[in-house]
Amino acid sequence: MRTPAVALALLLSACASAPAVDTRAHAQELAQRYLILDGHIDVPYRLHAQRGGVVDDVGAATEGGDFDYPRAKAGGLDAPFMSIYTPAEDEAKGTSKQVAEELIDLVEGIARAHPDRFAIARTAAEVRATAAQGKIALLLGMENGSPIEGKLENLEHFYLRGVRYITLCHGQDNHICDSSYDKRHTHSGLTPFGREVVRRMNELGVMIDISHLGDDSLWQVLELSKAPVIASHSSLRFFTPGFERNMSDAMVRAMKQNGGVVQINFGSSFLTAAANQIGFQRVQELESYRASHNLSEDSQELKDYAARWDASHPFPFADVKDVADHIDRVVQLAGIDHVGLGSDFDGVGDSLPTGLKDVSMYPNLIAELLRRGYKGAAIEKICGLNVLRVMERCEAIARELQGASAR
């Protein structure tokens, strides 16, 4: 027979564990019920890199990668922005537009191969309708404006192909603006053509994405844009001091004024100072080893060196709680209407946080938000409604601007 003390202990432990189980189940249920929109998933480039070999069919379970249909459904994901990413180097090579066309072809191929599972969406209304049918709405977000190649006709072309946001640059200054990763500050912000691009994006209803922009570029976009903007996959500089790729508190406050949304990047190096520093240290170490040994980027010797380096420098993975900390801070600075999700799945390698390793794990984040006291309506905004609001607002402003120019 149990002593009363043991019985009490069992009772207490049952009380302590019961809410945790309930929270997980509740989070799972909310993930399925609410529309989850993710601002940045690099599936197209993952598939592009596989060309010539076996290309993953993301309509079925895949061995690698962070995204496939079964895992997306398990995680409650409804509307991922498929990243139409072109590397900065392609601008000088003149291949950006061609690569972007191929990436869009790949996304269209996914929808064509699995019409019962995916559909490409071009408007907020199409996102809602597709999700209501139980399908995943594939949105197109162009990461790096290089494929515009200096012609507004190309911007219009990509709009017609379904692109609904453009990250104006990527890792280097380009013909549109300066990048946060490039210390040259070539144009001190937007180029004259970049200003034309911003105006035309407003007129077309293509959202401007300020992720990756250098500070000058970002502030100039906020001043110039007539429509709210997004940061499709950026976190907060407060937690990663000196990392210009993330947003400062002043920028987050300015997003409130602009009506835009900061979509938090899940990559560990975007979330904590420890992961941020070791990530840079690793890149520098590998690059200096590569250069001093005269190795190619994909040499086996470099891979072996990287493996040895990793074994002696365990990566300080962030946690799902860190993502929630970033969400909390945007809410403190700008309110609940200006935060969303921009995982960077398939784009940040294996640096993803514990508990958020792939698209099946959004419920873990929702559970953390529930534990922090977020209510359903707030969670629904974070999961997707905030960005849908920006999409709708951009569509409406485009109609107004087109009406004004027709009069």
Ligand SMILES: [Zn+2]
């Ligand atoms: Zn990126």
